[in-house]
Amino acid sequence: MGRSYNTIAFDAAKCDGCGDCMTACATAKVGVGDTARSRIQVVGSADDGFELALCRQCGDPKCVTVCPAGALTKDGTSGVIDWSAAKCVDCLLCTVGCAYAGIALDAGTGHVAKCDTCAGAPACVPACPHDALTYITTSRIYNEVGDWEDLFAPGLAGCQGCNTELLMRHTLRRVGPDTVLATPPGCVPGMGSVGFNGTTGTKVPVFHPLLTNTAAMLAGIKRQYKRVGREVTALAIAGDGGASDVGFQSLSGAAERNEQILFMVVDNEGYMNTGMQRSSCTPYGAWTSTTPIGEGSRGIPSQGKTQDAKNLPLIMVNHRCEYVATASTAYMEDLYDKLDKAIQASKVGFAYLHVYSPCTTGWRFPTDQNMEVARKAVETNFVMLWEYTPGEGLRFTRPVDDPLPVTEYLKAMGRFRHLSPDQISHIQGKVVENLAFVKQMVHRASV
Amino acid sequence: MEHTKYLVVGSSHAALEAVTAIRMHDTEGSLTLLTRDTHLPYSPTVLPYVVSGRSAPDGIFLRDEKFFADNHVALKRGKALKALHTERNAAELADGSEIAYDKILLATGAAPAIPPIPGLDQVAYHVLRTLDDATKLNAAIKQSKQAVVMGAGLVGMHAAENLVKVGAKVTIVEMAKQLTDGYFDATAAGLIEKAFTDNGATILTGSRVVKLAPSAIGATLTLENGTTLEADLLLVATGVKPNMDYLAGSPVEHERGILVSDTMQTSVANVWSAGDCAQAKGFFSNAKVMNAILPDATEQGRIAGMAMAGDPGLKKYPGGVPLNTYHFFGRHAISVGSSKAPAGAEVVTRFDEANGRYLKVIFMEGRLLGIYGVNEFFDGGVMCQLILRRVDLSSVKERFVANPLAVGRELMSKLWR
Amino acid sequence: MTTATLETPSQAKPAKQKVILCEGNEAAALGVALARPDMVAVYPITPQSSLVEHVAKLIADGRMDADIVDAEGEHSVLSVLQGAALAGGRTYTATCGPGLAFMFEPYFRTSGMRLPIVMSIVTRDGITPQSVWGGHQDAMTVREVGWVQLYCETVQEVLDTTVMAFKIAEHHDVMLPVNVCLDGNYLSYGTSRVELPGQAEVDAFMGVKDVNWHVALDPLRPMAVDPLTGGSGGKGPSTFVRYRKGQCRGMQNSLRVIEEIHEEWAQRFGRRFAPLVEEYRLDGADYAIMTLGSMTGAAKDAIDEARDAGKRIGLIKLKTFSPFPVEALLKSLKNVQALGVVDRSVGFRWNCGPMYQETMGALYRLGRHIPSMSFIGGLAGADITVGHFHRVIEATEKLMTGPAPTEPVWLNEKD
């Protein structure tokens, strides 16, 4: 299997063209802050906004193929396209080969120059005062896990565009074969995790617990294996309804007893598998099939759910679990970190991972927008990514200091289409309040 | 008889790209790479630097033995294709042996074209296409006091610069009215010419050698106007011709080069051709043209390889766009696209004579047709995409001409980054 | 293997057993300890509480090596045990009344998954009216869910049956959960002399534990447990039907296995309990009464007195209530001319006691009509006295000559 590499990502929306990245690059690479000599080039665009020219360290690099001198080579380990001063003959053919202006003439030396990611610590990234540049190191996931066995059957029957399959495959790969997997009724077994009529959807032992007793059954399994001295991971991949509503008692009980379980909740904010009904995790104002939109009676229109969502992960924090975290598939690296920690924590006690999982079908957005919706949830602080351990307290793993207005999130999907201005301001107010609440917990952790 | 699924003839840019493309899709199918050269693969383009001594002859190889072993490629060096027997899918080699193939790629490139001038066959002269040519020339220039270069194309100009730099008295004889014709206009050529004459070279454009004869130091050249030139080193760089003699008697259609479709297929179904020996669609006209440049060789090689392996990702060849970069006496010239302005074209030039900076941009109906500059750096690859994608530049034309580097990057970032 | 231990034990005479004095809940706890379960999950409820307290103490004192899970409710109690059983553990719990009602969701599923879990029901009447006292209403309410249900008469029988229950449940021909029912108040708190079998002897009796050979959640034998079945096409419906049939077959097999294991118990430990149906002074009886559980003691006294008075009366007691031992019961009823059935719970639908209702079903197979009637007594902890049983005997005797009433007789209505 091939390798995956780290990369520098640019978010044009955050860039204000200050050029600090270019100064940092030129300083790091040629010792002077001359932005013209930077290997990352931010260019002002005619309209507003800024554009970027930077080596993409292509997988199939044109510059390498056109170099007649063998001066350019792709490093199989780092993925960086290296330039050899000793071999280069200054022919500039590479600049003609590259369609992205990723390699260009440095007038100061007369040679071509290109980004080398500063050996994995790019100077430009921390120099950006607006976080417009990020060094994405998600590749480690692929490199580490890519060759591991996918323990789910191919061709799970999920809705188009659903991210839960991604979550299932990644999680199980990570957890490995010495696992017993509980998938309570919901989208996960709906996709076929437990199979149909005697088939199975996974290569690990898997079962349907009741919607109500996932944590309890896993506790029994885990304890029995512990008793006979076997190391087996007890894993749940559960929906939000089963966890926050009818299954909450067993979840809470198992957490209180600090059972050694890894409990992952895939929060699609409702009973999506049974036809998109409301759960206690459904947010205020959302359309569901049991909080429909209508004229209502006595002059009060029916405008979606009238209560705010239950914040299950915070409730789990109050169980002082070994580990509690929120995650999003739009931030896989963060998710992976947390998965690793949760796996470790589950060897000692209860680990709870709450993954926000946009539902294309139930939330009503185009099937290619899942990651975008997930990302917007975080960027607006509608969803906050944090982790908690009893020792370290609670901390944000991806703080969003300058959140987008919540409307950016709401307008991305149909379930909020009907919202009145009052409802929107209620939701925005709730976002602010939730943030303040969690921040207070962060503060408590730091004193 | 030896049999291989893929037989690739040639070991230069087109051939190597084809190998990569085949292996991308078919990791196991037997693949043989045949070249008449005895060395590991290298690029003819790097040879001027071997001549000048800047590149070590053993440091220019594009692949090593390990690459071929890792990719299960049987590399046969020093084996020339002599004849192609398409009726029985067999390649006959110069040593008389034959290799049967399922699919064959002809990537045999080009060789120097030797003009039919009386007496040329009587005198000693150099050409530059192979590594052996280059090492010979490298040794020769060190001895040369008085050299003549026939042909002011990029090959000839490179060699002339090398000779100037070792202190020889150099005369360049060019038939056309300007040097580097076909890539640069008279103004740009003038800048190049000036750099050479400033460094002591003599350039005779519009001159034709009509006769050669051996002389005490080497050769005497007689020009059309009767002038004679003495040369202790003569380099013939008057152009290239494709290597395709082996097609004699085969049904593979060829004109100036081997005629290929836009997936590099020849008139015979399981025979492909790419690179300097192929005659493929041009981008600006649908006529089949010779576009004997390195980037096109790689592009064509890749397409041929994908087509041969049946890669479903295959995209058709968009047509050759002329591209060139040229480095001379510390200056550079870059040319992308058409260098000639057809009727109806809009030509914008910028010339800073004092600093030797020149830019010429050719638009057709708001779209870029060609751009070239001397000592004016822009991203050739970006320009090429603007041409290939036929991007409408009407609204940014002025900004573009003022700063093709920044505006080109901006457009790139917006349109295809 | 369970079957392998069915050979006749080597010692002809049972080993001498320790005699102790204890209440029924403690006897149950001691029986559990002797069976060496891996996991016990508990949640307290009256009148079961002292049972789990005894279990907890036995574990705390190191007299029992089991993992104890103090779950947050009965629903989780049984769920934890399901998990442990699927991972290969021998498991036990106890509950009653509202706890059993709360447990119903996993309770239903336990038999479907064929998990040999043993659970005592320290029987309690159903609420509402609010009550914390004994009665069979709880166990009767779940009689139709595929568990084997055994009712005990004495504290000694509680102990012995608790041990036997594990072996019955885990028998490869059965693989079903078993309820050991002991009357709340009367057996749970009733103290009596009990012989305590030795651990080594019980170990020999139990044989090798093998509880998840048929269904497991084990990474060494990965399988999907309980994939979706049913629907109206493909393999779905037949898969479900075969499954259900298998459960019913297991229930029927248990009738034989219960007998075999009681026989083995008698041989090894010298105590013989009627496994399915007990006949008491039925020889030469023209009519009979039927009882269940601890009320049988008083009933037997009344029978003795009636016999002394010359009445041709006998007694039939059920031990195995689920599966309903139709054949054994019909055999006992062979010469009976009239029958009175005493229940300690209510069958709302038929306006009679549940055991009476079930017996009526069995009587249909008898091939001749015998008059019968239903008595309901002992609800919410009420005592069914010898006096009450004399009323039962008299009313049953009258059936031989007069008409059979369609209404049940409510024994404690006027107490």
Ligand SMILES: Cc1cc2nc3c(=O)[nH]c(=O)nc-3n(C[C@H](O)[C@H](O)[C@H](O)COP(=O)(O)OP(=O)(O)OC[C@H]3O[C@@H](n4cnc5c(N)ncnc54)[C@H](O)[C@@H]3O)c2cc1C
């Ligand atoms: C001195 C010089 C400078 C150049 N500078 C530039 C430049 O600046 N920019 C640019 O774009 N291009 C330049 N070129 C042109 C460029 O090198 C070619 O376009 C390019 O190498 C073409 O690649 P190719 O694979 O088609 O063929 P070639 O590179 O010509 O390779 C042909 C291969 O086929 C083999 N071969 C030939 N005949 C046979 C046979 N009968 N049997 C077996 N093998 C055979 C040869 O040994 C060789 O391996 C330059 C060329 C030269 C000579």
Ligand code: SF4
């Ligand atoms: S400028 Fe240097 S690196 Fe670029 S193609 Fe030429 S030799 Fe290669």
